[in-house]
Amino acid sequence: MIxxxxxxxxxxxxxxxxxxxxxxxxxxxDGARADGVPWVVVGMHKPCFSLGQYTCxxxxxxxxxxxxxxxxxxxxxxxxxxxxTHQLGHGPxxxxxxxxxxxxxCIKDADATMNQDGTVFATVGTGGRPLRPVxxxxxxxxxxxxxxxxxxxxxFGILDVRATADSLQGRFLPTVxxxxxxxxxxxxxxxxxxxxxxxxFTATPTGLSAAFDASASGDADGMISSYAWDFGDGTTGSGVxxxxxxxxxxxxxxxxxxxxxxxxxxxxxKPVTVTAPPGEPTAFIVDSFTRTVTNGLGSADxxxxxxxxxxxSFSTSGGAGRVSMAAGTTxxxxxxxxxxxxxxxxxxxxxxxxxTGGGLYLDVLGRRINATNDYRTRIRFxxxxxxxxTLGALKGSSSAQALSGAVTVPGLAYIPGQNxxxxxxxxxxxxxxxxxxVWPTGQAEPTSWLVSATDSTAALQASGSVGLQPYPSSSxxxxxxxxxxxxxxxxxxx
Numbered sequence: 001m002i003x004x005x006x007x008x009x010x011x012x013x014x015x016x017x018x019x020x021x022x023x024x025x026x027x028x029x030d031g032a033r034a035d036g037v038p039w040v041v042v043g044m045h046k047p048c049f050s051l052g053q054y055t056c057x058x059x060x061x062x063x064x065x066x067x068x069x070x071x072x073x074x075x076x077x078x079x080x081x082x083x084x085t086h087q088l089g090h091g092p093x094x095x096x097x098x099x100x101x102x103x104x105x106c107i108k109d110a111d112a113t114m115n116q117d118g119t120v121f122a123t124v125g126t127g128g129r130p131l132r133p134v135x136x137x138x139x140x141x142x143x144x145x146x147x148x149x150x151x152x153x154x155x156f157g158i159l160d161v162r163a164t165a166d167s168l169q170g171r172f173l174p175t176v177x178x179x180x181x182x183x184x185x186x187x188x189x190x191x192x193x194x195x196x197x198x199x200x201f202t203a204t205p206t207g208l209s210a211a212f213d214a215s216a217s218g219d220a221d222g223m224i225s226s227y228a229w230d231f232g233d234g235t236t237g238s239g240v241x242x243x244x245x246x247x248x249x250x251x252x253x254x255x256x257x258x259x260x261x262x263x264x265x266x267x268x269x270k271p272v273t274v275t276a277p278p279g280e281p282t283a284f285i286v287d288s289f290t291r292t293v294t295n296g297l298g299s300a301d302x303x304x305x306x307x308x309x310x311x312x313s314f315s316t317s318g319g320a321g322r323v324s325m326a327a328g329t330t331x332x333x334x335x336x337x338x339x340x341x342x343x344x345x346x347x348x349x350x351x352x353x354x355x356t357g358g359g360l361y362l363d364v365l366g367r368r369i370n371a372t373n374d375y376r377t378r379i380r381f382x383x384x385x386x387x388x389x390t391l392g393a394l395k396g397s398s399s400a401q402a403l404s405g406a407v408t409v410p411g412l413a414y415i416p417g418q419n420x421x422x423x424x425x426x427x428x429x430x431x432x433x434x435x436x437x438v439w440p441t442g443q444a445e446p447t448s449w450l451v452s453a454t455d456s457t458a459a460l461q462a463s464g465s466v467g468l469q470p471y472p473s474s475s476x477x478x479x480x481x482x483x484x485x486x487x488x489x490x491x492x493x494x
Contacts, residue, residue, distance in 0.1 A: 001043045004058040017061040025062070029069045038188065039168045041161070042066060043075045047123045048099060051138045051147055052079035056099035064096045067119045072168055072186055073161070076123040080132040081149035082157070082172060084182055086110045088143065089118030102142035110145065112222065112261055113185045113194075120184065122170060124159045131156070146182040148172075151478060153180035154354055154385075154415065171223075177215045177240065179415050183223040183261075194262035197224050201256045203272045206445065207280065209245045209346070209487075210272050212237075213442045214256055222260045230255040232272065235288045236319045237486070241442035243348050243421060245489045247286055247301070249276045284338055285466060285490035289321045297321050297333060300488070304337025320486040327357070327481075328474030334368050334467025341432075341463045342492045343367065345424045348441060352482040353416050355381040357475025362483060363392075363400070366426035366434065367464035372396055375460060376469070377424045377436040377451070380406065385413040387420070391434045391453045393460060403453040409438050419486075421445065427493050429461040466490055 002025055004015040015022045025042075032040050048056035048063045056063075066074060068090055086107045088097060093105030108118035125132075126148070134149035135141075148155050157174040165188075172182040197219035204211045214227050217240075229237040231244045232252030246252065255269040285303035293316045297306035308314045313331045315322045323331050343366055351360055360381040368374040378390040378400070391404040414420075419441035427433050435452035439445060470483045 004044050004062055005046050015062040016059055017065070022062060022065065026065055026069070029066075029071060033069075038165055039073075039163050039186075040069075040071045041073045041075065041168075042071050045076065046078045047076035047083075047121065049085060049097075049121055049140050049143055050079055050123065051083050051134045051136070051141060051144060052081055052123075052132055052149070054079060060097060060099055064090075067097060070117065071119050072116060073170065074119060074121045075159070075161075076121065077125050079123050080125040080129050081134055081147065082122075082124055082126050082155070082159075082180075082182070083134070083147040084122040084145050084170075084184065085120060085143045086145045087114045087118040087120050087186070100139050102140060104142070107143065112145065112183060113187065116168075116186055116188050120170075120186070122159060124172075126156050127158070128156060145184070146172075148180040148182075151354060151356075155180040157181075176413070176415055181223055185222075194222065194260070194264055195220055196264040197222070197258045197260040197266040199256045199258045199266040199268035201254075201268060201270070203254055203270060205272060205274045207277045208247070208249065208274050209243060209489075210254075210274055211241070211243050211442050212254065212256075213241045214258065215240055217256070217258045217266070219258075219260045222262050224258045225261045226259045228257045228259070230257075235290045238318060239417075239419060239441075241440075242419060243441050243487060244288075245286070245346065245487045246274045247283075249274055281344075281492040281494065283489050283491040284340065285335060285488065287321070287488040288319065289316045289486055289488075290319055292317050300335055303335045303490075305335075306333050307336050308333040320484040323468070323470055323483045323485075324480045325470060325472050325483070327472050327476040327479040330469060330471045332467065332469045334365060334465050336368075336465045339463035339465050340490075340492065341367070341429055341461075342427045342494065343425065343466060343490050344427075344493045345422070345466055345488070345490045347422050347488045348419050348486040349379065349422055350417055350419045350484045351381055351414075352484070353478050354385070355383050355414075356473075356477045357383065358473030359383055360473065360476070360481060360483075361471045363469040363471070364422060364424055365465070365467040365469060366424050367432070367460065368467050369460060369462060369464045372398060373459045374464065375403075375426050375432065375434055375455070376400065377422075377434070379420070379422065379438060381414055385415075387412050387414050387438065389436055389438050389450050391436060391451050393455060393457065395457050396459065403434060403455055404451040407450050409450065412440060425493060431456040432460065
């Protein structure tokens with residue numbers, strides 16, 4: 001460990017070329033190599049190359065010395081994000097590295113698996129303090145192989161570094177399964193052949209639905225880059241965890257295919273048995289979104305065609321419906337062919353980016369009478385990662401009136417792309433009872449409702465349709481934002 005550019009009672013510690021600390025560091029590295037130490041890892045607080053807010057305060061003289069001696073790994077803090085460079089090194093076309101610029105010849109190896117022939121720099125500032133943004137337009141971006149921050153795949157976690165006589169491996173371990181991860185391996189001598197990943201999953205049926213969890217899958221010499229599901233009923237999905245609702249009771253063969261960062265795959269199939277609860281009403285709306293549609297959502301599996309506005313913001317692909325929005329724009333879709341005054345709605349929802357500004361409002365319509373009269377529940381994704389749930393209504397205008405207070409979903413720090421389950425009931429007339437709850441996909445459904453209310457507004461005591469109306473705040477800074485909906489099922493409560 002060295003302390004370049006840090007302030008101490010005797011002054012700021014300088015590691016400029018020629019200083020005593022610079023010379024000591026060089027001698028320590030040379031001594032380790034002479035003693036046959038297989039790996040040299042240097043730790044110092046401030047980075048030189050960074051996609052965060054700081055410049056190269058420690059100076060490139062020290063950095064170039066570490067690179068010239070082929071220090072295997074340099075670990076930094078200071079920036080509140082995670083970032084890892086490719087393996088960098090001197091050679092033809094790269095006499096020295098400079099700050100604020102990228103020289104392609106200085107990249108020795110751009111793969112995640114590399115031989116011991118250069119230096120990897122990693123900054124790990126993800127231990128719990130609020131994350132800071134990554135600047136993807138930074139002039140040093142080309143040196144970086146992986147990064148995570150407030151605005152890009154945000155994740156708290158640690159870098160687990162393990163060494164053997166033959167390899168040094170670093171693996172970023174997020175605190176939330178399925179969040180951003182990174183893995184790199186440095187080998188002494190030739191790299192061993194890539195081994196295939198191992199697929200593993202659990203399936204937990206509840207009625208006609210099943211929760212799938214592939215977090216036990218792994219890859220001994222790399223990282224899993226994708227999870228592809230075939231639920232055995234002609235529909236597919238993706239993600240480390242997912243929920244699926246089958247249309248009929250029975251036993252289905254579910255298959256998981258995992259792919260690693262080296263292109264190899266692992267496959268596992270299991271039987272999944274789902275049953276219809278005794279007396280459960282038949283679903284009158286079902287949509288698994290397995291079709292491919294542009295400029296619209298097409299027609300639901302059961303429930304007729306979707307009405308969308310505007311069509312260019314809507315599409316279906318990859319087993320989900322998608323709504324793309326600019327900041328400050330409202331998008332609306334609904335199934336107008338089927339109406340009911342008794343609806344028990346379930347859906348899987350996600351957002352592709354972290355909320356910024358005033359957040360993102362995802363309104364699910366449980367009883368839409370017309371454009372200015374409906375019952376809705378509002379899922380609000382906030383910039384601090386929290387998610388709140390509210391019940392509301394349009395009563396003759398385009399402005400929603402609250403029917404309940406906003407309640408924070410307990411224990412949830414939302415990660416972009418994370419699937420959430422919604423259950424929302426709108427039942428009866430004079431009065432109408434509304435209640436809703438939200439929970440992360442893969443967890444058991446809560447037994448209590450998060451919000452509930454009753455209302456007797458005359459214009460809303462009739463049958464209505466179901467739909468979706470998302471809106472990113474006008475102060476959002478990372479548009480376009482995409483909302484995904486999947487596994488929509490609506491049945492009566494009795």
